[in-house]
Amino acid sequence: MEHLFSIAARDELWSGGVLLESRASHGEARCRGHEIDAADVADPVLIERAEARMSVMRAIARDMRDARVRLVATARRVNDHERDEASMSVTIGGVSVILRPGDALPSPRRRGERVPKAGEGLPIVWRNGSAAVLLHEAAGHAAEHHHQTAWPSWLTIRDEPDFAVDDAGNETRAIDLMQHPPACMRRESFRDVPIPRMSTLIARQHDAPWSLPDDRVEVHLLAGGAYEPLTGIVTLSVAVADRIHKDDVTPLAPFRLRVPRERVAQALIGATGEPLRYPGVVCVREGQEVVVGSFAPLMITTELL
Amino acid sequence: MSEVYRKRGRVLRYEHGHVIRSIESGEAVDDGRLFRAYPNPSPAFGTLSPLPRGEGSQVVAEIESLVSAPLAIERLIVSEGIAEHECGDIRWIEETKRVHVAITHQALRVIVDLADFDLADVRRAIDALSRVTAERPAPLCVRLAPNVAAALLPSLVGTKVVELWQSSAEHDGKGLPVIEQPLTSAPWPNWFRPSYRTRPVRMPLHLRAVAPSDDIDISAPEAVALLAPVAGNVMHVLCVDGDDVFPATIAVERVLAVRATNRWYPYGGGSFGAEMLV
Numbered sequence: 001m002e003h004l005f006s007i008a009a010r011d012e013l014w015s016g017g018v019l020l021e022s023r024a025s026h027g028e029a030r031c032r033g034h035e036i037d038a039a040d041v042a043d044p045v046l047i048e049r050a051e052a053r054m055s056v057m058r059a060i061a062r063d064m065r066d067a068r069v070r071l072v073a074t075a076r077r078v079n080d081h082e083r084d085e086a087s088m089s090v091t092i093g094g095v096s097v098i099l100r101p102g103d104a105l106p107s108p109r110r111r112g113e114r115v116p117k118a119g120e121g122l123p124i125v126w127r128n129g130s131a132a133v134l135l136h137e138a139a140g141h142a143a144e145h146h147h148q149t150a151w152p153s154w155l156t157i158r159d160e161p162d163f164a165v166d167d168a169g170n171e172t173r174a175i176d177l178m179q180h181p182p183a184c185m186r187r188e189s190f191r192d193v194p195i196p197r198m199s200t201l202i203a204r205q206h207d208a209p210w211s212l213p214d215d216r217v218e219v220h221l222l223a224g225g226a227y228e229p230l231t232g233i234v235t236l237s238v239a240v241a242d243r244i245h246k247d248d249v250t251p252l253a254p255f256r257l258r259v260p261r262e263r264v265a266q267a268l269i270g271a272t273g274e275p276l277r278y279p280g281v282v283c284v285r286e287g288q289e290v291v292v293g294s295f296a297p298l299m300i301t302t303e304l305l
Numbered sequence: 306m307s308e309v310y311r312k313r314g315r316v317l318r319y320e321h322g323h324v325i326r327s328i329e330s331g332e333a334v335d336d337g338r339l340f341r342a343y344p345n346p347s348p349a350f351g352t353l354s355p356l357p358r359g360e361g362s363q364v365v366a367e368i369e370s371l372v373s374a375p376l377a378i379e380r381l382i383v384s385e386g387i388a389e390h391e392c393g394d395i396r397w398i399e400e401t402k403r404v405h406v407a408i409t410h411q412a413l414r415v416i417v418d419l420a421d422f423d424l425a426d427v428r429r430a431i432d433a434l435s436r437v438t439a440e441r442p443a444p445l446c447v448r449l450a451p452n453v454a455a456a457l458l459p460s461l462v463g464t465k466v467v468e469l470w471q472s473s474a475e476h477d478g479k480g481l482p483v484i485e486q487p488l489t490s491a492p493w494p495n496w497f498r499p500s501y502r503t504r505p506v507r508m509p510l511h512l513r514a515v516a517p518s519d520d521i522d523i524s525a526p527e528a529v530a531l532l533a534p535v536a537g538n539v540m541h542v543l544c545v546d547g548d549d550v551f552p553a554t555i556a557v558e559r560v561l562a563v564r565a566t567n568r569w570y571p572y573g574g575g576s577f578g579a580e581m582l583v
Contacts, residue, residue: 024343038327040344193323230412
């Protein structure tokens with residue numbers, strides 16, 4: 001199958017409201033079967049569209065005096081289908097979130113006071129859509145390797161692309177990640193091979209059980225995650241979390257969870273409400289960095305520590 | 306004053322069954338405060354580079370022929386390229402070859418990175434992986450094969466584990482000569498610039514380990530391949546001891562002997578392989 005992929009991108013790094021680095025990139029890839037001819041050919045229309053996306057974000061970055069901000073805007077065309085992407089990665093105090101223009105900045109947290117110990121046995125409440133990151137690793141990346149798990153019957157986990165045509169010229173479709181690997185072909189640049197990637201992971205609950213225990217850990221933001229396909233181990237770096245005991249809230253120091261994929265599925269014991277947008281998953285696979293939309297309801301697992 | 310760097314080149318890359326031929330030229334301007342990089346279609350230097358020769362397809366085919374079930378190729382990327390560089394009034398040409406291969410067996414993954422198309426390290430890794438048994442504690446002494454030692458050297462910069470030298474070369478990322486010298490402490494004298502889109506950073510280049518002894522105890526188990534990227538001075542490696550092959554985790558705290566080779570590996574700013582007794 002043949003297709004022509006063109007892209008223009010602008011990537012900027014700001015710190016303390018000052019622009020430090022600015023990179024422009026553009027090019028096209030002529031793809032015939034498994035052969036790709038890539039060249040840095042300029043497409044003025046795409047360049048203008050990418051630049052237009054930057055102006056709004058630059059104004060925000062300029063005002064963030066205590067943050068490190070990375071702005072990325074792309075405009076791409078596959079055959080006749082065009083789409084744009086824009087993201088702002090904001091890092092304050094070592095914690096990163098991805099914002100869209102107009103999103104509120106999560107309030108910076110004070111340094112954690114203690115680290116939960118293995119075997120404490122506390123359930124974990126995944127706030128702020130953060131369960132989407134857990135499921136991105138345990139369901140999404142596992143599905144890429146055809147590793148399937150028995151998930152709770154009240155849960156659905158789907159990849160629902162919010163664009164009609166993927167980076168290889170195929171029509172996109174929603175995928176049940178509990179049954180199938182992602183189908184949407186994505187590429188970071190014109191010099192990359194398109195590979196099946198998640199685009200927007202949406203976890204939904206359907207009449208799930210729900211009760212909030214008095215003693216729990218609440219996870220708000222994560223610093224990263226990984227799935228090891230050889231062992232099925234999910235690793236999450238929790239950046240912002242609290243230990244809750246009735247009305248007492250104690251901030252926790254960052255900690256790491258390392259748990260088998262099947263254990264994640266067994267540990268899911270409840271959820272409530274509509275999917276919440278988690279502010280940011282930048283997913284790196286085969287050296288290609290793409291933003292994956294991530295939505296999950298408020299969820300609770302048994303202890304995973 | 307702004308520093309202007311230009312680069313153009315062609316790369317032929319084999320990745321996951323695809324062949325990618327890419328042509329790019331670009332410019333980077335750094336005034337010390339702001340770094341800017343952008344494609345530049347008409348760099349004012351040189352004539353058009355010849356296309357790489359295209360040996361990569363044979364390398365891919367050979368590696369694929371070496372791997373059979375229950376082993377599997379998880380990742381295989383082979384590339385060859387040529388680039389013309391200009392920084393100020395210094396111009397130079399660089400040819401590159403790279404192989405990155407990850408091969409799995411059970412819950413293990415060997416990783417081999419090369420800057421040439423000599424596949425001896427890949428063959429050894431595949432042979433060892435096919436005969437692997439259970440993990441064992443780290444042996445008292447281990448011989449690191451040159452490809453394994455090369456991966457470790459960048460992590461040992463600034464430590465007292467082994468004496469490290471920067472080897473000489475014609476050009477660094479700013480076109481300056483790379484001077485042979487012992488590496489003691491930052492700031493490093495030379496610049497690393499893997500792409501025109503990357504702001505150059507000071508980094509030790511072309512590392513070489515030096516030790517008073519080159520007396521390698523050949524009866525010690527030999528670590529022939531990495532099972533994970535090096536983390537500080539800790540390596541998860543595939544060890545061969547006679548007919549036995551086993552994974553082990555080694556924390557390298559002392560280098561007892563070094564026998565240098567002239568083979569260069571693409572770790573960090575580059576490092577030369579050396580047989581090392583640790």
